[in-house]
Amino acid sequence: MRKLLFLAPLVLFVSGCPGSAVHKVTVAQHDFRFTVQAFQDAEIAEHDLGKVPDDLHIRIQTTIKEVAQGGADLDAALAANANKSTLKAKLDAIQALLDVSLKDGVLGIKDKDAKAQLELALEAVKAIVANAEVFVQ
């Protein structure tokens, strides 16, 4: 049910949007950046409250940094009208980084509320990327 809630804004932005795979991924990519920023800010807030230990904070922010670099790289590929296979490879790499952030970072948080909030925010990011991947299959 929670995943459906986060897919709702994605459907609003993408469902009424005809056009190429590049166009559809471009639209989804902007939701992607905002959800990554939301996840980053939420994680920093929980760390500042003492609910995320430093070692996990470093691991999570490291993968966020790599995701951001992947996002900028995807932006450049979209602007250059890259083909589907190129876009898919970049989206797959981003999804792999998000999985690392979840497995090696968020799931290790002991505070239940902080873990639940961050897991929710991260699932929103993953859902947007997964939907963008559909357009480049």
Next chain:
Amino acid sequence: MNPAIVVNVLQMILAAEPAVVQAIHNLLSGNGTADDLTVLKADTIAWQAVADKAEAQIQAAKVARPPIVPVAGA
């Protein structure tokens, strides 16, 4: 799960920047303008800001955690 947390996260996700989305639409439909390119460039710069913020957090956390130095013979 605190419902307020769910609402906060959902509100952040829904707060999209229409100007950026419109710029992309315009560029891909061949109706791009210099303003559209500026907005697109700003979006790319925003990614760099995310990366820079993450790096600042990483460095601050490393300073806060002194490295563990193994003691010989221990």
